[in-house]
Amino acid sequence: MERIVVVDANARGKGVRYSTLDVIGIGPRIITSLLRAYGVDATLIPYEHAISTPSLIGQYDVLAISFMISDLEAVRKLIAMWKKRNGGPILLGGPGTLHPQIDLLDYDVAIIGEAEIPLITILQRYHGIKQFIESCSESDIDLPLGVKVKKRTTSTSTLAPWAPRTIIDRIKTSIPDICNYPFYWASRVYVEVVRGCSNFYRATFTNSVKCLGCGRCRKAPLSHRIACPVNIPPGCGYCNVPLLHGPPRSRNPDIIVSEVQELISLGITRIVLSAPDFLDYGRDLLVAPEPLTDPREPPPNIDYIEKLLDRVTSIDEVREGIAAISIENVKPCLVNEYVAEVLGRYLKGSVVYIGLESGSNELLHRVGRASTVEDALRAIELLKRHGLRPYVYLMHGLPSETEDDIAKTINLIDSLVKLGVEHIILYRFRPLPRSAFEAFKAPPPAIARKSTYELYIRVKEFNMSRKAELLNKVVRVVIACKHPKRRGYLVAYPLYHGPVVLIRASTTFIGAIADAKIVNVINDRLVEGKILYVRRRVRVRLARNSDLK
Known part of the structure; x- marks a missing residue:
C-alpha cells in the first residue's frame, strides 16, 4: 500500500510559526481523509514535526505539502530535507500553489484550487499518487483540471472545479x-x-x-x-x-x-x-x-x-x-x-x-x-x-x-x-x-x-x-505548554477565545482546564493569570503512529 505523509506547513512563513499557534485548520485534514478513503496509507503531521524528524520522512513514498502564499521558504526547506532523505515524488496543495514563483520549488505536481475533484480523478485512474506522478512525464497523459505538472511545458494553471456538496459531505476531518x-x-x-x-x-x-x-x-x-x-x-x-x-x-x-x-x-x-x-x-x-x-x-x-x-x-x-x-x-x-x-x-x-x-x-x-x-x-x-x-x-x-x-x-x-x-x-x-x-x-x-x-x-x-478591563476577572482556560522564553510560565488559551494567558505554575498543570484570575496586562495581546480552580484534566492522547510518539 502506498504511504503518503501529508505535512501541514500553513502559516509557517520562513520555517517558524510566530502567530496563531493554537490554530489547526481544515485543508490538510481533508486531504488526509480523502486519501485514506481511496486506500492510501496517509499520515498527517505538522511542519515542525516533519522538519525536526528527518528519519520519519524516509518511511514514506510520497510527500504532500499544504501551504499558504507566505510559506514558500518553509516549503523550500522541507523539500530540501525530503530530497536528501528520500527523493520520492512531491505533491503540493493549498493556497500557496497560486504563488507566481511556485516553480522555484523542486516539486513534481501541484493542485491549484480545491483538491477534491482532481485527487478523486487521479485516485480512480491510477493505483496511487506515485504512479500518477511517474506517468506525468508522458505528454499524452490527460491531466485533470487544476493539476499542474512542473516538468510538462504544456501544463497550465487552470483552477480545479468547485467540489459539489455531495463530495464535500463525504469527507470527515475528525481524524x-x-x-x-x-x-x-x-x-x-x-x-x-x-x-x-x-x-x-x-x-x-x-x-x-x-x-x-x-x-x-x-x-x-x-x-x-x-x-x-x-x-x-x-x-x-x-x-x-x-x-x-x-x-x-x-x-x-x-x-x-x-x-x-x-x-x-x-x-x-x-x-x-x-x-x-x-x-x-x-x-x-x-x-x-x-x-x-x-x-x-x-x-x-x-x-x-x-x-x-x-x-x-x-x-x-x-x-x-x-x-x-x-x-x-x-x-x-x-x-x-x-x-x-x-x-x-x-x-x-x-x-x-x-x-x-x-x-x-x-x-x-x-x-x-x-x-x-x-x-x-x-x-x-x-x-x-x-x-x-x-x-x-x-x-x-x-x-x-x-x-x-x-x-x-x-x-x-x-x-x-x-x-x-x-x-x-x-x-x-x-x-x-x-x-x-x-x-x-x-x-x-x-x-x-x-x-x-x-x-x-x-x-x-x-x-x-x-x-x-480584564483585570481581576475570572476566565476559563486550557493550559497548553511551557512558555518558550519565560521560565516558570505556562501558556494557556481562553476556552471561549481571547488573549493568550501566561500562568506561573508547574508543568503538571499542562492539559488542565482551569478557571484563572487575570492579575496583570502584559501587552495588547498577552495577559497574566493565576489558577483558582482546576475543572478537569484533558486525557492527552499519543499520536496515531507509534513512530510519532
Whole structure:
C-alpha cells in the first residue's frame, strides 16, 4: 500500500510559526481523509514535526505539502530535507500553489484550487499518487483540471472545479492524526460548515480595467453573476475566496455534528464552526438549484442555523463547560435582531468576527464590499446586546485608499468603544493571486505613514484599554505548554477565545482546564493569570503512529 505523509506547513512563513499557534485548520485534514478513503496509507503531521524528524520522512513514498502564499521558504526547506532523505515524488496543495514563483520549488505536481475533484480523478485512474506522478512525464497523459505538472511545458494553471456538496459531505476531518499536533487539546480546531462565499459583487477596478457599471454582479439572475464582462474576479478586491471556492455549499448538519462529537472524544476543547460567513449556512438551500451569489438576499436561513447550533451545544462536554463551540465570521449585512438573538442564545460569551475594514463607505464600495459602515455598526450593537463579544477587522493600504478614508476609519474608533467592541485586528493589504487587486503593490507598514501610524496607535491603545478591563476577572482556560522564553510560565488559551494567558505554575498543570484570575496586562495581546480552580484534566492522547510518539 502506498504511504503518503501529508505535512501541514500553513502559516509557517520562513520555517517558524510566530502567530496563531493554537490554530489547526481544515485543508490538510481533508486531504488526509480523502486519501485514506481511496486506500492510501496517509499520515498527517505538522511542519515542525516533519522538519525536526528527518528519519520519519524516509518511511514514506510520497510527500504532500499544504501551504499558504507566505510559506514558500518553509516549503523550500522541507523539500530540501525530503530530497536528501528520500527523493520520492512531491505533491503540493493549498493556497500557496497560486504563488507566481511556485516553480522555484523542486516539486513534481501541484493542485491549484480545491483538491477534491482532481485527487478523486487521479485516485480512480491510477493505483496511487506515485504512479500518477511517474506517468506525468508522458505528454499524452490527460491531466485533470487544476493539476499542474512542473516538468510538462504544456501544463497550465487552470483552477480545479468547485467540489459539489455531495463530495464535500463525504469527507470527515475528525481524524486521530489531529493528536500529532502539539497541544492539540488547547488548540482551535476548525470544522467546515460552509465552503465558498456569497459575495459575487466586484471591485470597481483592477490595475488594468474599470467596472462597466452594468450591474450584472448585483442585479442579474444569480447564475449570471458568476462571470463578469470585463473579467474582474468576484468578491472583495483583496480576496480570492469566491473565485477559488465558488458560491456557498453548506455541509450536512449530521456530518458536522458527528465530526464535532468525534473531535471532542479525541480531547479537543475548542471547536470553531468555520465558514467565510457563518450566516451563509443553509442560505444556499433557499435559492437552490441556483448558486448563492448574492451576499445580502435572501436573509439567513435561521431555522437551519438554529437546529445546528442546538445540536452541537447540546453535546455533554459543551453543556458542562469543558468544551466550547464558536463561529468564525459573519457578514454585517446579514445580521438582524432575530439572528443576533439566536446566536446569543447558543453562543453567549463567545467571540464573533466582523469585517468592517474601513470607516469610508466610498472605499468599501470601490473594493466590492457587501456591507456598509452602518451595517457593521448595527451588527456590532445587536451582537453585543445579545451577549457575544465582537472582534472587528480593519484594513489599511487598500488600493485607491485616500487620506480622507483613513481619517474616517480613525474617527470611527470612538464609536467602536461605545458599542463595546472587545478587540480590533488591524492588518495591512497584501495582494493575493487571482484576486482583483493581485497586481497592486503591497503598501508600507502602518508605522511608515503619518495617517496610518495614527490609526495603528489608536488601535493599539484601544486594545490595551480593553485588556485592562480584564483585570481581576475570572476566565476559563486550557493550559497548553511551557512558555518558550519565560521560565516558570505556562501558556494557556481562553476556552471561549481571547488573549493568550501566561500562568506561573508547574508543568503538571499542562492539559488542565482551569478557571484563572487575570492579575496583570502584559501587552495588547498577552495577559497574566493565576489558577483558582482546576475543572478537569484533558486525557492527552499519543499520536496515531507509534513512530510519532
